[in-house]
Amino acid sequence: MGQIFEGDMNGSGLRIAIVATRWNEFIVERLTAGAQDALNRHGVRKDAIDVAMAPGAYEVPFVAKKLAASGRYHGVVTLGCVIRGATPHFDYVASEAASGVSAAARETGVPISFGVLTVDSIEQAIERAGTKAGNKGAEAALALLETINLCRSIEGRSSEEA
Numbered sequence: 637m638g639q640i641f642e643g644d645m646n647g648s649g650l651r652i653a654i655v656a657t658r659w660n661e662f663i664v665e666r667l668t669a670g671a672q673d674a675l676n677r678h679g680v681r682k683d684a685i686d687v688a689m690a691p692g693a694y695e696v697p698f699v700a701k702k703l704a705a706s707g708r709y710h711g712v713v714t715l716g717c718v719i720r721g722a723t724p725h726f727d728y729v730a731s732e733a734a735s736g737v738s739a740a741a742r743e744t745g746v747p748i749s750f751g752v753l754t755v756d757s758i759e760q761a762i763e764r765a766g767t768k769a770g771n772k773g774a775e776a777a778l779a780l781l782e783t784i785n786l787c788r789s790i791e792g793r794s795s796e797e798a
Contacts, residue, residue, distance in 0.1 A: 643786030645778060647680035650710045652780065653703040654685065657716035657752075659692035666765035667715040667751060667773030674774035678781055693718045693752050694729050697736025704746035711780045712740075715773050716752040717761050730754040747783040751776025 652675055656668045668687065675685055686709075690699045693716040700712045714737050720726040733752050741748040751773050755761045764772045 641786060641789045643782040643784065643789060645678045645781050646785060647675055647678040647781050650680050650781070650784065651684045651708060652680055652686075652777075653700075653709045653712045654687045654777075655690050655696050655699045655703065655712060655714045655716075656687055657690050657692050657696060660717035660719065660761065663717040663753065663758075663761045663765045664715055667717070667753070667771065667776075670766055670771030670773035671713050671715060671751065671777035674771075674777040675781070678778070680781075690716070692716070692729070693733040696733050696752060697740050700737055700748050701740035701744060704740060704744040704748060709746065711747040711749070711784045713749050713773070713776050713780050714751055715776065717765075718752065718754050719758060719761060720754075720756045726754075747780055747787060749776040749780035749783065 654668060654671055656664050672685055676682060688699050688703060690696050696714050696716055700714050703709055703712050718726055718730045734750060737748055737750050753761055753764050753772060
């Protein structure tokens with residue numbers, strides 16, 4: 637059997653950016669608080685987490701790419717909430733947010749996690765922002781930590797190396 641690469645959840649020494657949307661802010665602020673708490677609990681210092689407020693989910697990929705390309709962060713968490721309505725607007729915004737975040741990570745080589753909720757109702761959003769379905773902001777933050785450390789493992793660096 638060959639080598640197995642894994643990432644741990646050690647956030648010590650990491651600088652993380654969070655892109656959060658103003659649109660549906662009452663949901664997104666819960667996601668942001670969940671992400672910050674998860675990062676803090678896993679060793680990321682409070683002063684090592686910066687938050688950029690994007691107008692909406694459509695703008696998230698652009699802002700995430702700017703932050704990732706700045707060289708100041710080990711990774712970026714993206715957070716937002718798109719709720720389906722009666723028009724096709726939801727489909728365009730949700731699709732562009734997801735594909736744009738993925739492209740930003742590929743283009744910059746910096747891990748970017750996707751924590752933008754794409755839901756059918758406000759009730760589903762509330763469930764995913766800290767009630768019975770957990771907090772998807774915290775989950776996106778933990779996925780980011782694991783991905784950063786997985787990349788370090790592949791590169792032959794420990795999670796303690798900044």
